[in-house]
Amino acid sequence: MADFIVEWTEVQMPPAVIDQECWTMYFDGSLMKKGAGAGLVFVSPLGVHMRYMVWLHFPSSNNVAEYEALVNGLCIAIELGIRHLDIRGDSQLVVNQVMKESSCHDSKMAAYCQEVRWLEDKFDGLELNHVPRRLNDAADALAKAASSRELVPTGVFASDQHKPSVRYEGSDWAKDGPSDLALRADPPTIPFDSEVMELEEDPAAEPYPLDDWITPYLDYLLHDTLPMDKMEARWLTRRAKSFVLVEGELYRRSHIGIL
Structure with a gap:
Protein backbone atom coordinates (compact mmCIF):
# COMPACT_ATOMS: atom_id res chain seq x y z
CA MET A 1 0.00 0.00 0.00
CA ALA A 2 2.85 2.39 0.84
CA ASP A 3 4.54 1.72 -2.50
CA PHE A 4 1.23 2.30 -4.29
CA ILE A 5 0.72 5.67 -2.60
CA VAL A 6 4.26 6.80 -3.39
CA GLU A 7 3.93 5.75 -7.01
CA TRP A 8 0.58 7.42 -7.70
CA THR A 9 0.52 10.48 -5.44
CA GLU A 10 2.20 12.83 -7.96
CA VAL A 11 -0.07 11.71 -10.78
CA GLN A 12 -3.25 12.14 -8.78
CA MET A 13 -2.43 15.64 -7.47
CA PRO A 14 -3.99 18.50 -9.47
CA PRO A 15 -1.61 20.54 -11.63
CA ALA A 16 -0.27 23.79 -10.23
CA VAL A 17 -2.55 26.73 -10.90
CA ILE A 18 -0.89 29.51 -12.91
CA ASP A 19 -2.08 32.99 -12.04
CA GLN A 20 -3.26 34.48 -15.33
CA GLU A 21 -4.20 37.80 -13.74
CA CYS A 22 -1.04 38.95 -11.95
CA TRP A 23 1.00 41.70 -13.60
CA THR A 24 4.54 42.71 -12.68
CA MET A 25 5.58 46.35 -12.38
CA TYR A 26 9.14 47.66 -12.12
CA PHE A 27 9.58 51.26 -10.99
CA ASP A 28 12.48 53.64 -10.53
CA GLY A 29 13.11 57.35 -10.01
CA SER A 30 16.10 59.47 -10.93
CA LEU A 31 17.44 62.94 -10.20
CA MET A 32 19.89 64.61 -12.57
CA LYS A 33 21.17 68.14 -13.11
CA LYS A 34 18.49 68.77 -15.73
CA GLY A 35 15.65 67.56 -13.52
CA ALA A 36 13.88 64.52 -12.11
CA GLY A 37 12.05 61.69 -13.79
CA ALA A 38 10.39 58.34 -13.28
CA GLY A 39 10.52 55.10 -15.23
CA LEU A 40 8.01 52.24 -15.25
CA VAL A 41 7.88 48.84 -16.90
CA PHE A 42 4.73 46.71 -16.82
CA VAL A 43 4.85 43.02 -17.71
CA SER A 44 1.52 41.35 -18.44
CA PRO A 45 0.74 37.73 -17.52
CA LEU A 46 1.41 36.87 -21.18
CA GLY A 47 4.81 38.58 -21.15
CA VAL A 48 3.84 41.80 -22.96
CA HIS A 49 5.98 44.78 -21.88
CA MET A 50 4.68 48.34 -21.53
CA ARG A 51 7.16 51.14 -20.78
CA TYR A 52 6.48 54.62 -19.37
CA MET A 53 8.49 57.78 -18.71
CA VAL A 54 7.35 60.69 -16.54
CA TRP A 55 9.07 64.09 -16.57
CA LEU A 56 8.81 65.72 -13.13
CA HIS A 57 8.76 69.52 -13.47
CA PHE A 58 8.94 70.51 -9.80
CA PRO A 59 11.65 70.55 -7.10
CA SER A 60 12.36 66.96 -6.22
CA SER A 61 14.79 64.71 -4.40
CA ASN A 62 15.80 61.23 -5.48
CA ASN A 63 13.46 59.70 -2.89
CA VAL A 64 10.57 61.87 -4.10
CA ALA A 65 11.27 60.71 -7.66
CA GLU A 66 11.16 57.10 -6.47
CA TYR A 67 7.82 57.64 -4.76
CA GLU A 68 6.43 59.49 -7.77
CA ALA A 69 7.35 56.51 -9.93
CA LEU A 70 5.51 54.18 -7.57
CA VAL A 71 2.41 56.40 -7.27
CA ASN A 72 2.18 56.98 -11.02
CA GLY A 73 2.62 53.27 -11.61
CA LEU A 74 -0.25 52.43 -9.28
CA CYS A 75 -2.48 54.99 -11.04
CA ILE A 76 -1.66 53.46 -14.42
CA ALA A 77 -2.38 49.97 -13.12
CA ILE A 78 -5.75 51.08 -11.76
CA GLU A 79 -6.70 52.64 -15.08
CA LEU A 80 -5.64 49.52 -16.95
CA GLY A 81 -7.96 47.50 -14.72
CA ILE A 82 -5.17 45.48 -13.14
CA ARG A 83 -6.35 43.79 -9.94
CA HIS A 84 -3.28 41.73 -9.00
CA LEU A 85 0.11 43.42 -9.11
CA ASP A 86 3.63 42.37 -8.14
CA ILE A 87 5.68 45.56 -7.68
CA ARG A 88 9.46 45.55 -7.74
CA GLY A 89 11.81 48.45 -7.08
CA ASP A 90 15.42 48.98 -6.05
CA SER A 91 14.75 51.73 -3.48
CA GLN A 92 15.22 50.12 -0.08
CA LEU A 93 13.87 53.22 1.67
CA VAL A 94 10.59 53.30 -0.26
CA VAL A 95 9.99 49.57 0.08
CA ASN A 96 10.76 49.56 3.81
CA GLN A 97 8.54 52.57 4.51
CA VAL A 98 5.57 51.24 2.57
CA MET A 99 5.97 47.78 4.13
CA LYS A 100 6.18 49.43 7.58
CA GLU A 101 9.66 48.08 8.20
CA SER A 102 10.97 51.60 8.84
CA SER A 103 9.41 54.88 9.97
CA CYS A 104 8.79 58.03 7.93
CA HIS A 105 10.49 60.91 9.73
CA ASP A 106 10.06 63.36 6.85
CA SER A 107 6.68 64.95 6.06
CA LYS A 108 7.12 64.38 2.34
CA MET A 109 7.91 60.69 2.76
CA ALA A 110 4.99 60.26 5.15
CA ALA A 111 2.59 61.86 2.67
CA TYR A 112 3.78 59.67 -0.20
CA CYS A 113 3.66 56.55 1.96
CA GLN A 114 0.07 57.33 2.94
CA GLU A 115 -0.81 57.85 -0.72
CA VAL A 116 0.60 54.45 -1.68
CA ARG A 117 -1.29 52.70 1.10
CA TRP A 118 -4.53 54.39 0.00
CA LEU A 119 -4.02 53.22 -3.58
CA GLU A 120 -3.32 49.70 -2.36
CA ASP A 121 -6.99 49.34 -1.46
CA LYS A 122 -7.88 49.53 -5.16
CA PHE A 123 -6.30 46.12 -5.77
CA ASP A 124 -7.41 42.60 -4.90
CA GLY A 125 -3.81 41.53 -4.47
CA LEU A 126 -0.63 43.60 -4.30
CA GLU A 127 2.96 42.84 -3.31
CA LEU A 128 5.92 45.18 -3.03
CA ASN A 129 9.40 43.69 -3.14
CA HIS A 130 12.91 45.12 -3.15
CA VAL A 131 15.18 43.94 -5.96
CA PRO A 132 18.84 44.70 -6.74
CA ARG A 133 19.45 47.48 -9.25
CA ARG A 134 20.77 45.00 -11.81
CA LEU A 135 17.32 43.39 -11.89
CA ASN A 136 15.66 46.77 -12.37
CA ASP A 137 17.79 48.02 -15.25
CA ALA A 138 14.92 48.63 -17.69
CA ALA A 139 13.01 50.96 -15.35
CA ASP A 140 16.30 52.55 -14.27
CA ALA A 141 17.19 53.37 -17.88
CA LEU A 142 13.78 54.98 -18.45
CA ALA A 143 14.05 57.04 -15.26
CA LYS A 144 17.51 58.31 -16.22
CA ALA A 145 16.31 59.17 -19.71
CA ALA A 146 13.40 61.14 -18.24
CA SER A 147 15.56 63.02 -15.72
CA SER A 148 18.14 63.78 -18.43
CA ARG A 149 15.33 65.13 -20.64
CA GLU A 150 16.27 62.81 -23.48
CA LEU A 151 14.04 62.16 -26.46
CA VAL A 152 11.36 59.52 -25.98
CA PRO A 153 12.47 56.10 -27.26
CA THR A 154 10.23 54.28 -29.71
CA GLY A 155 7.43 52.37 -28.03
CA VAL A 156 7.61 54.31 -24.76
CA PHE A 157 4.64 56.26 -23.35
CA ALA A 158 5.69 59.61 -21.93
CA SER A 159 4.00 62.37 -19.93
CA ASP A 160 4.74 65.55 -17.98
CA GLN A 161 3.88 66.22 -14.36
CA HIS A 162 4.09 69.76 -13.02
CA LYS A 163 2.97 69.26 -9.41
CA PRO A 164 3.65 66.63 -6.73
CA SER A 165 1.18 63.78 -6.40
CA VAL A 166 0.68 64.45 -2.69
CA ARG A 167 0.22 67.32 -0.28
CA TYR A 168 2.92 67.88 2.30
CA GLU A 169 4.15 70.67 4.52
CA GLY A 170 5.56 73.44 2.41
CA SER A 171 3.97 72.30 -0.86
CA ASP A 172 2.40 74.97 -3.09
CA TRP A 173 -0.93 73.22 -3.53
CA ALA A 174 -3.51 71.58 -1.31
CA LYS A 175 -6.35 69.10 -1.36
CA ASP A 176 -9.13 68.25 1.06
CA GLY A 177 -7.86 64.85 2.13
CA PRO A 178 -5.36 62.13 1.38
CA SER A 179 -5.41 60.69 -2.11
CA ASP A 180 -8.07 63.02 -3.49
CA LEU A 181 -6.84 62.42 -7.02
CA ALA A 182 -9.78 64.19 -8.60
CA LEU A 183 -8.51 67.55 -7.30
CA ARG A 184 -5.11 67.28 -8.91
CA ALA A 185 -4.28 69.46 -11.87
CA ASP A 186 -1.94 67.00 -13.57
CA PRO A 187 -2.34 63.32 -12.59
CA PRO A 188 -5.23 61.15 -13.81
CA THR A 189 -8.56 61.20 -12.01
CA ILE A 190 -10.57 58.39 -10.44
CA PRO A 191 -12.51 56.68 -11.85
CA PHE A 192 -9.85 56.08 -14.49
CA ASP A 193 -12.08 55.85 -17.51
CA SER A 194 -10.18 57.86 -20.09
CA GLU A 195 -6.49 57.83 -20.91
CA VAL A 196 -3.50 56.23 -19.26
CA MET A 197 -1.13 58.81 -17.81
CA GLU A 198 -2.88 61.71 -19.58
CA LEU A 199 -1.31 64.55 -17.62
CA GLU A 200 -2.48 68.00 -18.65
CA GLU A 201 0.17 70.59 -19.40
CA ASP A 202 0.35 73.79 -17.40
CA PRO A 203 -1.16 76.43 -19.71
CA ALA A 204 1.59 78.84 -18.69
CA ALA A 205 4.14 76.41 -20.12
Whole structure:
Protein backbone atom coordinates (compact mmCIF):
# COMPACT_ATOMS: atom_id res chain seq x y z
CA MET A 1 0.00 0.00 0.00
CA ALA A 2 2.85 2.39 0.84
CA ASP A 3 4.54 1.72 -2.50
CA PHE A 4 1.23 2.30 -4.29
CA ILE A 5 0.72 5.67 -2.60
CA VAL A 6 4.26 6.80 -3.39
CA GLU A 7 3.93 5.75 -7.01
CA TRP A 8 0.58 7.42 -7.70
CA THR A 9 0.52 10.48 -5.44
CA GLU A 10 2.20 12.83 -7.96
CA VAL A 11 -0.07 11.71 -10.78
CA GLN A 12 -3.25 12.14 -8.78
CA MET A 13 -2.43 15.64 -7.47
CA PRO A 14 -3.99 18.50 -9.47
CA PRO A 15 -1.61 20.54 -11.63
CA ALA A 16 -0.27 23.79 -10.23
CA VAL A 17 -2.55 26.73 -10.90
CA ILE A 18 -0.89 29.51 -12.91
CA ASP A 19 -2.08 32.99 -12.04
CA GLN A 20 -3.26 34.48 -15.33
CA GLU A 21 -4.20 37.80 -13.74
CA CYS A 22 -1.04 38.95 -11.95
CA TRP A 23 1.00 41.70 -13.60
CA THR A 24 4.54 42.71 -12.68
CA MET A 25 5.58 46.35 -12.38
CA TYR A 26 9.14 47.66 -12.12
CA PHE A 27 9.58 51.26 -10.99
CA ASP A 28 12.48 53.64 -10.53
CA GLY A 29 13.11 57.35 -10.01
CA SER A 30 16.10 59.47 -10.93
CA LEU A 31 17.44 62.94 -10.20
CA MET A 32 19.89 64.61 -12.57
CA LYS A 33 21.17 68.14 -13.11
CA LYS A 34 18.49 68.77 -15.73
CA GLY A 35 15.65 67.56 -13.52
CA ALA A 36 13.88 64.52 -12.11
CA GLY A 37 12.05 61.69 -13.79
CA ALA A 38 10.39 58.34 -13.28
CA GLY A 39 10.52 55.10 -15.23
CA LEU A 40 8.01 52.24 -15.25
CA VAL A 41 7.88 48.84 -16.90
CA PHE A 42 4.73 46.71 -16.82
CA VAL A 43 4.85 43.02 -17.71
CA SER A 44 1.52 41.35 -18.44
CA PRO A 45 0.74 37.73 -17.52
CA LEU A 46 1.41 36.87 -21.18
CA GLY A 47 4.81 38.58 -21.15
CA VAL A 48 3.84 41.80 -22.96
CA HIS A 49 5.98 44.78 -21.88
CA MET A 50 4.68 48.34 -21.53
CA ARG A 51 7.16 51.14 -20.78
CA TYR A 52 6.48 54.62 -19.37
CA MET A 53 8.49 57.78 -18.71
CA VAL A 54 7.35 60.69 -16.54
CA TRP A 55 9.07 64.09 -16.57
CA LEU A 56 8.81 65.72 -13.13
CA HIS A 57 8.76 69.52 -13.47
CA PHE A 58 8.94 70.51 -9.80
CA PRO A 59 11.65 70.55 -7.10
CA SER A 60 12.36 66.96 -6.22
CA SER A 61 14.79 64.71 -4.40
CA ASN A 62 15.80 61.23 -5.48
CA ASN A 63 13.46 59.70 -2.89
CA VAL A 64 10.57 61.87 -4.10
CA ALA A 65 11.27 60.71 -7.66
CA GLU A 66 11.16 57.10 -6.47
CA TYR A 67 7.82 57.64 -4.76
CA GLU A 68 6.43 59.49 -7.77
CA ALA A 69 7.35 56.51 -9.93
CA LEU A 70 5.51 54.18 -7.57
CA VAL A 71 2.41 56.40 -7.27
CA ASN A 72 2.18 56.98 -11.02
CA GLY A 73 2.62 53.27 -11.61
CA LEU A 74 -0.25 52.43 -9.28
CA CYS A 75 -2.48 54.99 -11.04
CA ILE A 76 -1.66 53.46 -14.42
CA ALA A 77 -2.38 49.97 -13.12
CA ILE A 78 -5.75 51.08 -11.76
CA GLU A 79 -6.70 52.64 -15.08
CA LEU A 80 -5.64 49.52 -16.95
CA GLY A 81 -7.96 47.50 -14.72
CA ILE A 82 -5.17 45.48 -13.14
CA ARG A 83 -6.35 43.79 -9.94
CA HIS A 84 -3.28 41.73 -9.00
CA LEU A 85 0.11 43.42 -9.11
CA ASP A 86 3.63 42.37 -8.14
CA ILE A 87 5.68 45.56 -7.68
CA ARG A 88 9.46 45.55 -7.74
CA GLY A 89 11.81 48.45 -7.08
CA ASP A 90 15.42 48.98 -6.05
CA SER A 91 14.75 51.73 -3.48
CA GLN A 92 15.22 50.12 -0.08
CA LEU A 93 13.87 53.22 1.67
CA VAL A 94 10.59 53.30 -0.26
CA VAL A 95 9.99 49.57 0.08
CA ASN A 96 10.76 49.56 3.81
CA GLN A 97 8.54 52.57 4.51
CA VAL A 98 5.57 51.24 2.57
CA MET A 99 5.97 47.78 4.13
CA LYS A 100 6.18 49.43 7.58
CA GLU A 101 9.66 48.08 8.20
CA SER A 102 10.97 51.60 8.84
CA SER A 103 9.41 54.88 9.97
CA CYS A 104 8.79 58.03 7.93
CA HIS A 105 10.49 60.91 9.73
CA ASP A 106 10.06 63.36 6.85
CA SER A 107 6.68 64.95 6.06
CA LYS A 108 7.12 64.38 2.34
CA MET A 109 7.91 60.69 2.76
CA ALA A 110 4.99 60.26 5.15
CA ALA A 111 2.59 61.86 2.67
CA TYR A 112 3.78 59.67 -0.20
CA CYS A 113 3.66 56.55 1.96
CA GLN A 114 0.07 57.33 2.94
CA GLU A 115 -0.81 57.85 -0.72
CA VAL A 116 0.60 54.45 -1.68
CA ARG A 117 -1.29 52.70 1.10
CA TRP A 118 -4.53 54.39 0.00
CA LEU A 119 -4.02 53.22 -3.58
CA GLU A 120 -3.32 49.70 -2.36
CA ASP A 121 -6.99 49.34 -1.46
CA LYS A 122 -7.88 49.53 -5.16
CA PHE A 123 -6.30 46.12 -5.77
CA ASP A 124 -7.41 42.60 -4.90
CA GLY A 125 -3.81 41.53 -4.47
CA LEU A 126 -0.63 43.60 -4.30
CA GLU A 127 2.96 42.84 -3.31
CA LEU A 128 5.92 45.18 -3.03
CA ASN A 129 9.40 43.69 -3.14
CA HIS A 130 12.91 45.12 -3.15
CA VAL A 131 15.18 43.94 -5.96
CA PRO A 132 18.84 44.70 -6.74
CA ARG A 133 19.45 47.48 -9.25
CA ARG A 134 20.77 45.00 -11.81
CA LEU A 135 17.32 43.39 -11.89
CA ASN A 136 15.66 46.77 -12.37
CA ASP A 137 17.79 48.02 -15.25
CA ALA A 138 14.92 48.63 -17.69
CA ALA A 139 13.01 50.96 -15.35
CA ASP A 140 16.30 52.55 -14.27
CA ALA A 141 17.19 53.37 -17.88
CA LEU A 142 13.78 54.98 -18.45
CA ALA A 143 14.05 57.04 -15.26
CA LYS A 144 17.51 58.31 -16.22
CA ALA A 145 16.31 59.17 -19.71
CA ALA A 146 13.40 61.14 -18.24
CA SER A 147 15.56 63.02 -15.72
CA SER A 148 18.14 63.78 -18.43
CA ARG A 149 15.33 65.13 -20.64
CA GLU A 150 16.27 62.81 -23.48
CA LEU A 151 14.04 62.16 -26.46
CA VAL A 152 11.36 59.52 -25.98
CA PRO A 153 12.47 56.10 -27.26
CA THR A 154 10.23 54.28 -29.71
CA GLY A 155 7.43 52.37 -28.03
CA VAL A 156 7.61 54.31 -24.76
CA PHE A 157 4.64 56.26 -23.35
CA ALA A 158 5.69 59.61 -21.93
CA SER A 159 4.00 62.37 -19.93
CA ASP A 160 4.74 65.55 -17.98
CA GLN A 161 3.88 66.22 -14.36
CA HIS A 162 4.09 69.76 -13.02
CA LYS A 163 2.97 69.26 -9.41
CA PRO A 164 3.65 66.63 -6.73
CA SER A 165 1.18 63.78 -6.40
CA VAL A 166 0.68 64.45 -2.69
CA ARG A 167 0.22 67.32 -0.28
CA TYR A 168 2.92 67.88 2.30
CA GLU A 169 4.15 70.67 4.52
CA GLY A 170 5.56 73.44 2.41
CA SER A 171 3.97 72.30 -0.86
CA ASP A 172 2.40 74.97 -3.09
CA TRP A 173 -0.93 73.22 -3.53
CA ALA A 174 -3.51 71.58 -1.31
CA LYS A 175 -6.35 69.10 -1.36
CA ASP A 176 -9.13 68.25 1.06
CA GLY A 177 -7.86 64.85 2.13
CA PRO A 178 -5.36 62.13 1.38
CA SER A 179 -5.41 60.69 -2.11
CA ASP A 180 -8.07 63.02 -3.49
CA LEU A 181 -6.84 62.42 -7.02
CA ALA A 182 -9.78 64.19 -8.60
CA LEU A 183 -8.51 67.55 -7.30
CA ARG A 184 -5.11 67.28 -8.91
CA ALA A 185 -4.28 69.46 -11.87
CA ASP A 186 -1.94 67.00 -13.57
CA PRO A 187 -2.34 63.32 -12.59
CA PRO A 188 -5.23 61.15 -13.81
CA THR A 189 -8.56 61.20 -12.01
CA ILE A 190 -10.57 58.39 -10.44
CA PRO A 191 -12.51 56.68 -11.85
CA PHE A 192 -9.85 56.08 -14.49
CA ASP A 193 -12.08 55.85 -17.51
CA SER A 194 -10.18 57.86 -20.09
CA GLU A 195 -6.49 57.83 -20.91
CA VAL A 196 -3.50 56.23 -19.26
CA MET A 197 -1.13 58.81 -17.81
CA GLU A 198 -2.88 61.71 -19.58
CA LEU A 199 -1.31 64.55 -17.62
CA GLU A 200 -2.48 68.00 -18.65
CA GLU A 201 0.17 70.59 -19.40
CA ASP A 202 0.35 73.79 -17.40
CA PRO A 203 -1.16 76.43 -19.71
CA ALA A 204 1.59 78.84 -18.69
CA ALA A 205 4.14 76.41 -20.12
CA GLU A 206 2.52 76.27 -23.55
CA PRO A 207 4.84 77.88 -26.13
CA TYR A 208 1.84 78.77 -28.32
CA PRO A 209 -1.22 80.96 -27.62
CA LEU A 210 -4.14 78.97 -26.29
CA ASP A 211 -6.44 80.30 -29.02
CA ASP A 212 -4.12 79.03 -31.76
CA TRP A 213 -2.72 75.82 -30.29
CA ILE A 214 -3.97 73.62 -33.16
CA THR A 215 -2.12 75.42 -35.97
CA PRO A 216 1.43 74.30 -35.01
CA TYR A 217 0.29 70.67 -34.86
CA LEU A 218 -1.37 70.90 -38.27
CA ASP A 219 1.68 72.59 -39.79
CA TYR A 220 3.91 69.84 -38.46
CA LEU A 221 1.68 66.86 -39.26
CA LEU A 222 0.61 68.08 -42.71
CA HIS A 223 3.66 69.97 -43.96
CA ASP A 224 6.45 68.82 -41.60
CA THR A 225 6.97 72.48 -40.64
CA LEU A 226 8.55 73.29 -37.28
CA PRO A 227 8.98 76.59 -35.40
CA MET A 228 12.27 78.41 -35.77
CA ASP A 229 12.93 78.26 -32.02
CA LYS A 230 14.70 74.99 -31.19
CA MET A 231 13.05 74.59 -27.80
CA GLU A 232 9.58 75.10 -29.27
CA ALA A 233 10.38 72.69 -32.11
CA ARG A 234 11.52 70.00 -29.69
CA TRP A 235 8.43 70.55 -27.54
CA LEU A 236 6.14 70.27 -30.54
CA THR A 237 7.69 67.08 -31.97
CA ARG A 238 7.42 65.39 -28.58
CA ARG A 239 3.79 66.39 -28.02
CA ALA A 240 2.75 65.64 -31.61
CA LYS A 241 3.29 61.93 -31.02
CA SER A 242 0.04 61.94 -29.05
CA PHE A 243 -2.01 63.36 -31.94
CA VAL A 244 -3.33 61.96 -35.20
CA LEU A 245 -5.18 63.40 -38.19
CA VAL A 246 -8.40 61.66 -39.24
CA GLU A 247 -10.14 63.11 -42.29
CA GLY A 248 -8.60 66.49 -41.61
CA GLU A 249 -9.62 66.53 -37.93
CA LEU A 250 -7.03 66.56 -35.14
CA TYR A 251 -7.47 63.93 -32.42
CA ARG A 252 -5.46 63.11 -29.33
CA ARG A 253 -4.63 59.43 -29.10
CA SER A 254 -4.47 57.76 -25.69
CA HIS A 255 -1.82 55.21 -24.80
CA ILE A 256 -4.33 52.41 -25.26
CA GLY A 257 -5.33 53.60 -28.73
CA ILE A 258 -8.54 55.50 -27.96
CA LEU A 259 -9.02 58.80 -29.86
